[in-house]
Amino acid sequence: MTDHQxxxxxxxxVVDADTNALAYSGRAPGHGVMAARARARGVWYYAExxxxxxxxxxxxxxxxxxxxxxxxMVALGIGLGTLVQQGAGSVDGVDYLTFVAPALxxxxxxxxxxxxxxxxxxxxxxWQRLYHAPAASPLEPGQVALGHLVAVVIRFVLQSLVxxxxxxxxxxxxxxxxQSLLVVPVGVxxxxxxxxxxxxxxxxxxxxxxxFAFIQRFVVMPxxxxxGTFFPLSVLPxxxxxxxxxxxxxxxxxxxxxxxxxxxxxxxxLVVHLGFLLALTVGGVLAGVRVYTRRLHS
Numbered sequence: 001m002t003d004h005q006x007x008x009x010x011x012x013x014v015v016d017a018d019t020n021a022l023a024y025s026g027r028a029p030g031h032g033v034m035a036a037r038a039r040a041r042g043v044w045y046y047a048e049x050x051x052x053x054x055x056x057x058x059x060x061x062x063x064x065x066x067x068x069x070x071x072x073m074v075a076l077g078i079g080l081g082t083l084v085q086q087g088a089g090s091v092d093g094v095d096y097l098t099f100v101a102p103a104l105x106x107x108x109x110x111x112x113x114x115x116x117x118x119x120x121x122x123x124x125x126x127w128q129r130l131y132h133a134p135a136a137s138p139l140e141p142g143q144v145a146l147g148h149l150v151a152v153v154i155r156f157v158l159q160s161l162v163x164x165x166x167x168x169x170x171x172x173x174x175x176x177x178x179q180s181l182l183v184v185p186v187g188v189x190x191x192x193x194x195x196x197x198x199x200x201x202x203x204x205x206x207x208x209x210x211x212f213a214f215i216q217r218f219v220v221m222p223x224x225x226x227x228g229t230f231f232p233l234s235v236l237p238x239x240x241x242x243x244x245x246x247x248x249x250x251x252x253x254x255x256x257x258x259x260x261x262x263x264x265x266x267x268x269x270l271v272v273h274l275g276f277l278l279a280l281t282v283g284g285v286l287a288g289v290r291v292y293t294r295r296l297h298s
Contacts, residue, residue, distance in 0.1 A: 009057035025101050042139040046147025046172045049134070051154065065110075069166040072104045073097070076230070077172065092232060094174070094261050100173035102183050102256035103229040103249075105163040109156045109187045110249055113195035114220050116152045118212040121202035124148070131161035131296060142289035149199060149285070158166055160187040190252025193277040196284025203291040223249040251276045 073132065074253060084096040093097040124131040124144075135141050158263035161184050167173045173180035203209060226236065226243045227250035244250035246290070251273040257263035258270070265273070 008232065019033050022240040032111065038165040042134075042143030042259060043146045043150060046134055046139060046144050047150040050148055054151070056117035059073070060157075061155070064164045066166075068108060069104070069163040071167060071215060073170050075171070076093060076104065077101055077170065080230075085196070092257070092263060097170065098261050099228060099257070101119050101167045101170070102260040105160060105167070105183055105187050106190050106252040106256050107224050107229050107249055107263070109160055110162060110189040110194050110252075112155065112159065112219060113152060113191040114198065115197045116155075117199040118202050118215070121148070121199055122208060125295060126206070132290070134273065135296040141292040144289045144296070145199070145203070145292035146285065149192070149196060149288070153188060156188050156288075157184065163187070174260050175260055179262075180260050183256045184251055185256045186259060189277050189281065190248050190255075193248040193252070193280035193284070197287060198280050198284070200284050200287035200291050203288060203295060209213065216248065223247045228253050248277060248280060 077100050080096070084091065089098075131141075131144050134144050164173070164181060164184050167180070167183070168177060173183070202212075222243055226240060227233070227247040228244050229249065233244040233250060236244075254263070254265055254269070255273050255277075258265045
């Protein structure tokens, strides 16, 4: 071992010893067996790879997941909320903190998924080429695409759960923990409804231009500002309502408010909100699998 090579930890030494013992014992699975396992579990294998890579920036993710909801709840829910309460009183029949908290959860995970499904996707094809080695193994390109998406979804389950706990701590989920917990799957579904099509689009790009900056400025920010996050969509001029109608954030926010404090949502609109988010998710997944297959098999 040279001076430039890091010494293995005790745990790594045990793993290496067990691996060598298995290899020399004759009990190691054959190549065909391992290939069959990879084909059957490829999505989870690649998801594990992505999640292990996230460990390199675990603490920034944790601080972001905890710090951002705290800052939002204090600055917008309490600070801005005090001014709203003094001027307009309640919003949608509840105090402003309760009104804005579920919307902030949804908006936060959507903005986070934008970061995960733009530059990292391009890095997988172009800069670091992390997609090419798995695609050369028994894993299918579609499994690589789904594995990346699954890993990101797992991250946002945890991030949404932390945000929900902050909402409970601030008393911003009056419907109770059992019902308000539904804001977690709603937030994750909304993030997936935006992230899956974005992943498919990012996979089509071969060179970095201004596309990602354009998406951030002219897609993500308008959704954050004009999709009913800080005020009901009905207070906007009628000609701006379409921003909410075509935005996953508005549909997710309406569902999150229903779960958080029982906001009035008709059965028809409940079907519309869920159908819209599910359609975007399924369409994005299918498009992503197709684009990854075309690029990694070309």
